[in-house]
Amino acid sequence: MMAEQEQTGQVIAYIVRETIVSAAINGVISALFFFAIFGTAWRIAAGEWGYAIDFLPQSAAVALMACMVPGMIARRAQRTGRLAGDNGRPVTVQWLLRTAFVSVLYALLLGAVIASFWMFSIVATLDWPVALLMKIIYGAVLGAWVTRHVLRRMVRGAPLT
Template sequence: MTASARFSAQYVAREMAASAATNAVLSSAFFVLFFGLVDPAPVKGVGGYGFDFLPQSLAVAFFASFVPSMMSGKALIAGKLPSVGSLLLYSVLYGAIAATVGGGTIALLLNTLGSPELANLPALAIKAVYGGALGAMVTRFALRRLAGLGAAQ
């Protein structure tokens, strides 16, 4: 299977949907684990809801890039895509960018402009939507980058 066929629009859309669903569920699960569902979530400070967007962004972007890239195994084995080490490095880079830009912006805004607490259900919904949207966006970016590399070789 050629790189261009492997990375068709349908394939990328399926991977984006899977990434969005997976990351929304995982973001929700980690929210419940760390903040629970009983009391309002504290927003400000280290360990607060705002700060939690930093590690969430890093993890979502890393896995949204690395997992779909590794699932392109046939092209990887055929030498049409970068090495596993290179995919890992790019995934770490995507995670660092997402944590800095996305997570950092949200954390800064919530810590400076937000209220000290946020009701858990809206907070959970925001985390799920953010995780899903970020996962889909990073998956699309990573697979399109790989498609371009595969087609160029």
């Protein structure tokens, strides 16, 4: 019983650690793309095609990265026996690709909802620091959620060995 609890704690710690790393990386990548697309112009049109529509590619890219990178790392840990899968075998590449596809679809749906909000809001412009902060937070939260969801499905409580 005690060894099982310890293993469960290690799996939870692994998922938490990877989720935090994913949030940080996706927040930084979101910031870099923000500067590449919008630069540092003081005012950014919120409801026009630029800022609003940018939530679509940002959502897709974050979901893909947050699924594939931690998923491939976890798959390698499963293949080497360091992390067990729910049935004792590592997930397949096909499973990971299907999961990435579904993650991207859901993220695009979320991005479309957020883009619609900005397109139809009464907010005409945003100061670039505010716009940047929102993009960073969105990328970090979406990345963390996707990573946590994917890793939990991969291990389903299986122990680290």
